[in-house]
Amino acid sequence: MKQLVELRDLTNDQFFARYAAPGRVGLAGGTTLIDRAICRAERHVDDGKNWSCWSHAFLIEGPRLDGHNWVIESDLDIHRKHIRLGVQENRITKFSNEKLYSTIAVLDFGLTPEQTSAVLREGLNLVADRTRYSLRELFGTLLALRQKPLRGEANFLAREKSFFCSAFVQHLFRAAGIDLVPGLDVKHTTPEDLARSTAVRATYLLKRGVATSRLQRVKETIRNRRIARRSGRA
DSSP states (O other): OOEEEEEOSSOHHHHHHHHOOTTOEEEEEEOSHHHHHHHHHGGGGSTTOOOOSOSEEEEEEEEOTTSOEEEEEEEEEEETTEEEEEEEEEEGGGGOOTTTEEEEEEEEOOOOHHHHHHHHHHHHHHHHTTOBOOHHHHHHHHHHTTSGGGGGSOOTTOOTTBOOHHHHHHHHHHHTTOOSSTTSOGGGOOHHHHHTOTTOSEEEEEOOOOOOOHHHHHHHHHHHHHHHHHHHHO
C-alpha cells in the first residue's frame, strides 16, 4: 500500500534535506505561465478534470563532495548568456525558491542498491551523450492527452536522443527494467503519470499552492456562498 506523508511547515531546502535520496524521483509544481499551462494540460489525466500539481520531474542523484544533493534532469535552463537545453546535472537547491516552486514531492520506489545504480548510470550516460530536451515531443504528448488511446502508441513527434523531463525519468527506470507506468509510451509520460504510478512505495509531499482554473475557482466561490446561506437560514 502506498504511503503518503504530507507536510506544510518546512522550507523546500529542509524538505529535500530530509527526503532526497539516490534513485528517488522529485516532482515540482512551478508558478510561471508555462508551468501553469502544463498543469492545466494534465487535467486530462484526471477523471474529474482537476489540474495537476506537477509541471516538472527529475531524478535525485544524491549528495556529492560539495555537500549538496544533486539531480539529473532534462530541462531548459536559461541564464544570462548561457543556455542549456537537455539532460543535465544541477544542485537540488535549484528548487529552493518557494515562490517559484510552491508544491514539491519526492517519490520513493523502494529501489534496491543495484536498481538505484542502474537508474543513475543510465542518467549519467545521457548527460555524457548531451541528450537534448524535446519541446517537439512535449507538444506531441499534450495533444495525445486529449485522446487516451494515443497515449499507448509512439509519440508522433518523437525524435532520437531527446526527452522532456518526465519522459526522461520514465526512460531511466525502463532502462533498468522497471516500468513506472505500464501501457504508456515513454514519450507520452507526464509528471502527473509518475505521481500516480502504482510502483510508488511512498510519496513525501510539501504542499502550498495548487494551480487551478478560473472555472474551478468560480465553482468553489459559488459553493461556499451556498453553504454560508444555508448556515444563515439554520
